[in-house]
Amino acid sequence: MNQALVGVIGGSGLYQMDALEDVQEAVINTPFGMPSDPLVIGRVHGVPVAFVARHGRGHRLLPSEVAYCANIYALKQLGVRYVLSVSAVGSLKEDFRPLDMVLPDQFIDLTRGRESTFFGRGAIAHFSMAQPVCAATADILARAVRRVLEDEPTKTSRSLALHTSGTYVCIEGPQFSTQAESHYYRSMGAGVIGMTNMPEAKLAREAQMAYSTLAMVTDFDCWHPVEAHVTASLAMANLTQNASRAQHVLAEAIRLLGAEQPISLAHSAMQNSLLTHPNAMSPETRERLAALLVGFTS
Ligand SMILES: CSC[C@H]1O[C@H](OP(=O)(O)O)[C@H](O)[C@@H]1O
Numbered sequence: 001m002n003q004a005l006v007g008v009i010g011g012s013g014l015y016q017m018d019a020l021e022d023v024q025e026a027v028i029n030t031p032f033g034m035p036s037d038p039l040v041i042g043r044v045h046g047v048p049v050a051f052v053a054r055h056g057r058g059h060r061l062l063p064s065e066v067a068y069c070a071n072i073y074a075l076k077q078l079g080v081r082y083v084l085s086v087s088a089v090g091s092l093k094e095d096f097r098p099l100d101m102v103l104p105d106q107f108i109d110l111t112r113g114r115e116s117t118f119f120g121r122g123a124i125a126h127f128s129m130a131q132p133v134c135a136a137t138a139d140i141l142a143r144a145v146r147r148v149l150e151d152e153p154t155k156t157s158r159s160l161a162l163h164t165s166g167t168y169v170c171i172e173g174p175q176f177s178t179q180a181e182s183h184y185y186r187s188m189g190a191g192v193i194g195m196t197n198m199p200e201a202k203l204a205r206e207a208q209m210a211y212s213t214l215a216m217v218t219d220f221d222c223w224h225p226v227e228a229h230v231t232a233s234l235a236m237a238n239l240t241q242n243a244s245r246a247q248h249v250l251a252e253a254i255r256l257l258g259a260e261q262p263i264s265l266a267h268s269a270m271q272n273s274l275l276t277h278p279n280a281m282s283p284e285t286r287e288r289l290a291a292l293l294v295g296f297t298s
């Protein structure tokens with residue numbers, strides 16, 4: 001069922017995609033349950049796209065409650081090859097300022113107890129997460145951000161920056177960090193902090209979809225000696241501006257992805273990773289993983 005080339009996962013503040021045309025809603029069940037919300041399928045610049053609001057429309061799901069497995073599996077069932085994730089993040093570095101955009105190229109997973117793999121229950125796989133982000137997709141996001149910033153009349157008192165690398169530390173939440181934690185994450189070398197990109201990026205890798213995050217800075221968390229500590233209302237204030245910019249970035253990135261369809265290492269990332277031969281799996285296990293196992297073996 002190849003209904004979409006690009007999947008978009010909208011985070012806090014981004015609950016719909018304005019540029020989608022010919023829109024249909026799809027209530028999709030997966031072997032891993034229902035996605036966070038019905039998927040919204042349509043076209044942007046003629047490119048087939050599936051959108052899902054990570055926390056559901058109306059923001060109903062905690063970071064720990066997001067249906068990560070079902071969201072990724074549903075996108076895979078639709079034939080998605082590139083996943084653009086949009087996320088609000090706190091900054092852990094002086095030069096990552098609120099409203100800046102960051103394309104994380106590394107993650108540190110500090111989440112606890114989230115279902116973080118499609119495997120198990122009779123199907124075992126191990127694979128590399130050394131480079132968790134698709135460089136080709138991130139490059140397209142970078143070009144899209146630059147294009148949007150060039151076209152945007154200067155509304156803010158300073159020019160916004162794009163940072164093309166950085167480490168995203170993913171905490172369990174929903175509480176923001178303590179100051180000691182915030183300093184600790186900085187000492188680990190993390191550049192931004194959020195609550196959702198893990199296990200999402202791991203699951204996208206298992207599904208051999210090219211994954212990249214547009215991280216939009218809302219606050220300085222709570223380490224900064226002068227800047228205000230994060231609160232939900234501070235983050236939300238910046239989220240509104242970030243979300244409207246994200247709409248333009250996504251539309252341009254989708255246009256580029258459709259035109260170029262870059263080869264991604266992610267598309268063959270699971271080759272040779274399956275230790276359990278499909279013949280040794282139960283029919284239920286094979287059925288549960290059916291959308292993933294296509295093109296999976298060496
Ligand atoms: C609104 S502040 C905290 C909230 O925002 C981020 O969500 P998302 O990654 O879905 O944009 C962060 O991870 C928290 O869930």
Ligand SMILES: Nc1ncnc2[nH]cnc12
Pocket residue numbers: 088089090091176177193194195218219220221222230235
């Ligand atoms: N400071 C912060 N910590 C965790 N997640 C966030 N999302 C936005 N700001 C955040």
